[in-house]
Amino acid sequence: MDLIADRGRRVSIEELNTSRLLAHARKQAVQRKFDDMLIVDVDAHHYENEHMSEILPFMENDVWRQLAMSGREKGTRSGGALTVQGVGFQDMGGRVTRYPMRASEKTPDDKIRDVEIGHRWMDAMSVDYSCLFPTGMLSIGLHPQTEMEVELCRAYNRWLTEKVMPDSNGRFFSMLCLPFSDPDACLRAVEEFGHRKHVGGFMVTTVRNNLAVNDNRYIKVYRAIEERGLVLSFHSGPNWGEPIFRSCNRFLTAHALGFSWYNIVNLSNWVINGMGERFPKLPVVWIESGLAWVPFLMQKLDHEYMLRPSEAPLLKKMPSDYMRDMYYSSQPMEVQDMGALECTFRMINAETQLLYSSDYPHWDFDLPSTITDLPFVSEKAKHNILGGTAARLFKLPPRNEKQKENLIKFGNYTAAA
Amino acid sequence: MAEKFVAKTSEFKDGDRRIVFVGDHEIGVFRHEGQYYAYSNFCLHQGGPACEGLTIAAVEERLRPDQTSQGLYFSETEMHFVCPWHGMEYDMKTGECVSDRKKKLRSYKVLEKGDEVYVVA
Numbered sequence: 001m002d003l004i005a006d007r008g009r010r011v012s013i014e015e016l017n018t019s020r021l022l023a024h025a026r027k028q029a030v031q032r033k034f035d036d037m038l039i040v041d042v043d044a045h046h047y048e049n050e051h052m053s054e055i056l057p058f059m060e061n062d063v064w065r066q067l068a069m070s071g072r073e074k075g076t077r078s079g080g081a082l083t084v085q086g087v088g089f090q091d092m093g094g095r096v097t098r099y100p101m102r103a104s105e106k107t108p109d110d111k112i113r114d115v116e117i118g119h120r121w122m123d124a125m126s127v128d129y130s131c132l133f134p135t136g137m138l139s140i141g142l143h144p145q146t147e148m149e150v151e152l153c154r155a156y157n158r159w160l161t162e163k164v165m166p167d168s169n170g171r172f173f174s175m176l177c178l179p180f181s182d183p184d185a186c187l188r189a190v191e192e193f194g195h196r197k198h199v200g201g202f203m204v205t206t207v208r209n210n211l212a213v214n215d216n217r218y219i220k221v222y223r224a225i226e227e228r229g230l231v232l233s234f235h236s237g238p239n240w241g242e243p244i245f246r247s248c249n250r251f252l253t254a255h256a257l258g259f260s261w262y263n264i265v266n267l268s269n270w271v272i273n274g275m276g277e278r279f280p281k282l283p284v285v286w287i288e289s290g291l292a293w294v295p296f297l298m299q300k301l302d303h304e305y306m307l308r309p310s311e312a313p314l315l316k317k318m319p320s321d322y323m324r325d326m327y328y329s330s331q332p333m334e335v336q337d338m339g340a341l342e343c344t345f346r347m348i349n350a351e352t353q354l355l356y357s358s359d360y361p362h363w364d365f366d367l368p369s370t371i372t373d374l375p376f377v378s379e380k381a382k383h384n385i386l387g388g389t390a391a392r393l394f395k396l397p398p399r400n401e402k403q404k405e406n407l408i409k410f411g412n413y414t415a416a417a
Numbered sequence: 418m419a420e421k422f423v424a425k426t427s428e429f430k431d432g433d434r435r436i437v438f439v440g441d442h443e444i445g446v447f448r449h450e451g452q453y454y455a456y457s458n459f460c461l462h463q464g465g466p467a468c469e470g471l472t473i474a475a476v477e478e479r480l481r482p483d484q485t486s487q488g489l490y491f492s493e494t495e496m497h498f499v500c501p502w503h504g505m506e507y508d509m510k511t512g513e514c515v516s517d518r519k520k521k522l523r524s525y526k527v528l529e530k531g532d533e534v535y536v537v538a
Contacts, residue, residue: 006474006491011432013471013501021501024464095471097501364503367463 001104003094016101018117018361022124028369034126036402037383038412039368040390041122041130043235043287043329043357046114046164047102048156049136052082054163058155064147082152084142087240089251096363112167121360122171125368128387128399131200132165132172133287135362138237141208146181153179157193165198173394175201175233175285181210183217190224200394201231203287206262207239213266214273222275226282231393233285236263260293267323271301274314276322283393285327288359292334295347298323324349327393329357330385331366342376351381355390380410388412423527423534434468434498439538444525445469446536449496449509453527455536456512461520465502472498475506475515 002010014020029035048055053072059065068082091099107116114132122130137156143149157176165172176193178186186202193199202225204213211217213234225232238258239245248254263286270276270284301319305312315322328348335341348354359365371377371385383406390396391412398404398413407413421439423446429435434447436458443458445468460467475495479487496509506515512522526537 003471005471009432011471011473013469021466024459024466028464092504093473095473095499095501095504095506097470370463 001101003097003100005094013097013101015104015106016098017105018098018120019124021098022121025121025124025367026126028367029124029126032369032372034368034372035400037126037406038387038391038396038398038403039125039127039129039356040387040394040396041125041127041358041360042285042355042390043133043331044118044121044127044130044360045133045135045362046118047136048114048134048160049083051114051159055152055155055159058158058162059151060154061147061151064151068148068151082148083136084139084144085136086139086142086238088238088255090363092363098361099363102361112164114164115168115172117361118168118172121358125358125360127358127368128403129171129173129390129394129396130358131394132160132174133203133235134177137177138205138235139207139239140177141180141205141210142239142241143181146179149181150179150185153177153185154189154192157189161193161196161198168198170198173198173200173396175199175203175231178202178204178221180204180208183211183215183221186218186221187224190221190228190230194224194228194230199230201225201233201283203233203235204266205237206234206266207237207258212269214269214275219278222279222282226279231283231285233287234263234266235287236260236289259289263287263289264293264297267297267326268301271319271322272305272312272315274312276325277314277316283327285329285355287329287357288331289328290332290334291328291330291344291348291354292340294323294328295340295344298347320347324353327353327355327389329355330371331357331359332364333366333370335370338375341374345377345381351378351384352389354385355393356386383407383410384412418537420528420535420537423536426529426532426534429534432472434472436466436469437536439536442525442538444536444538445498446525446527446534447472447498447509452510453529453534454509454512455525455527456507457523457525459522460500460502460505461514461522462500462503462505465500465505467500467505467507467522468498470499470501472496472509475508 005011056069094100107113140149236259238255240254245254298320305319388410421437423435429448437444445458446455458468475492477490477492497506499506512524514520528535
């Protein structure tokens with residue numbers, strides 16, 4: 001297959017085979033004996049937007065389903081996009097070759113394509129379990145129609161829980177998309193899907209501009225998730241269309257700031273409004289913003305709270321203490337200043353609060369070796385971060401005896417088994 | 418040091434690349450503007466197959482004398498090869514990581530013997 005390089009020059013690249021592309025990841029996994037560690041990836045993706053013809057029939061309302069499906073039949077493309085897709089260059093002009101070559105990857109006809117490809121990257125990295133998130137649906141919060149958001153979230157959640165994850169030999173789980181523009185529909189989603197197999201919790205796509213996370217209308221949703229022993233997560237993303245980012249003339253800038261920004265805003269509202277006091281047993285995970293923003297926000301919120309406690313009367317400890325009660329996914333982990341990263345690990349209590357995530361197949365994915373190769377992290381912390389903590393949170397069992405031994409050794413087995 | 422056959426010269430055209438294995442070494446050999454360049458195929462970032470991705474000219478931003486930007490251009494002289502995992506770019510002629518030139522891929526000597534190309538590892 002040819003890719004277009006400079007001045008129209010064509011460069012031949014082999015067709016995509018994920019196992020072959022990740023052969024070096026497999027080599028790392030063997031060298032580091034990753035198969036002996038339980039590895040849980042709390043943020044991996046698939047391209048559900050390439051399977052809309054399978055997802056849309058799950059839409060509940062006849063009118064919205066007809067609206068979504070019409071024009072998507074072969075030969076007619078009058079329907080337009082169903083989700084708001086922002087401008088962006090994730091593939092870096094074809095430099096990250098798995099984007100333009102994705103369609104060239106061959107999978108057996110009798111396997112669900114996303115599961116087959118998922119297992120290829122998981123096996124290469126020695127990942128035992130992946131929390132599967134969508135790609136296009138991460139922008140569902142920008143859809144101008146609340147009803148369509150509700151319908152698409154439900155259809156996606158049904159397709160994922162009924163067709164995709166049951167085919168994954170138990171290796172995929174998910175935190176399902178909440179239609180956050182409609183708190184009542186969020187509650188219905190928790191009630192309908194919360195007990196289903198492979199559901200570890202629920203996820204808010206944070207690229208949106210509607211209600212604040214502390215709005216009273218969401219309280220029943222958080223309570224319902226907490227009562228079920230499930231996890232609430234906030235998955236960030238970029239949005240070049242956000243007015244503040246329109247001054248950014250490079251995707252790099254909009255991407256770097258956007259992922260941090262949405263989690264900073266939502267986490268600040270969560271903490272300052274005392275949600276940690278109101279839902280002390282609800283595990284909350286902040287996903288895909290890396291880690292460098294966390295120490296900044298801890299310092300900032302603590303500084304302001306010291307002087308203005310009257311604006312956060314529910315708090316019984318410092319904002320940073322509530323932040324340390326929550327969980328953070330690791331990717332994209334900023335490693336350029338190892339001293340700063342070490343300080344971050346200390347500030348967030350990484351040994352118990354950090355969860356490894358790859359974000360594969362997106363362009364800035366991290367391998368498990370990004371954790372094991374850190375010079376300042378203890379053996380126990382490495383095991384916890386890579387999978388032990390997630391095994392406890394999502395009740396995931398070991399997949400071999402050596403993993404079981406390690407889970408027992410580091411105190412993560414009882415709850416997981 | 419072992420010499421490993423890479424390709425027949427006549428079959429190794431400008432813009433081509435080969436990946437060869439010598440013991441534990443995995444080496445990408447490029448032919449660019451009539452010259453051969455050979456580097457370790459392990460990216461300095463996270464170990465990806467650094468030599469197996471796109472080759473593409475460096476992007477330059479040209480400035481006018483008054484320091485205003487004239488825009489982006491592909492370089493006429495500097496070629497890069499790109500690790501396909503994350504897009505890390507390397508200078509074809511030096512193996513330097515272009516975003517931090519203190520970092521450099523291990524390079525290997527390339528020999529032409531008659532109609533054959535060898536890499537020394």
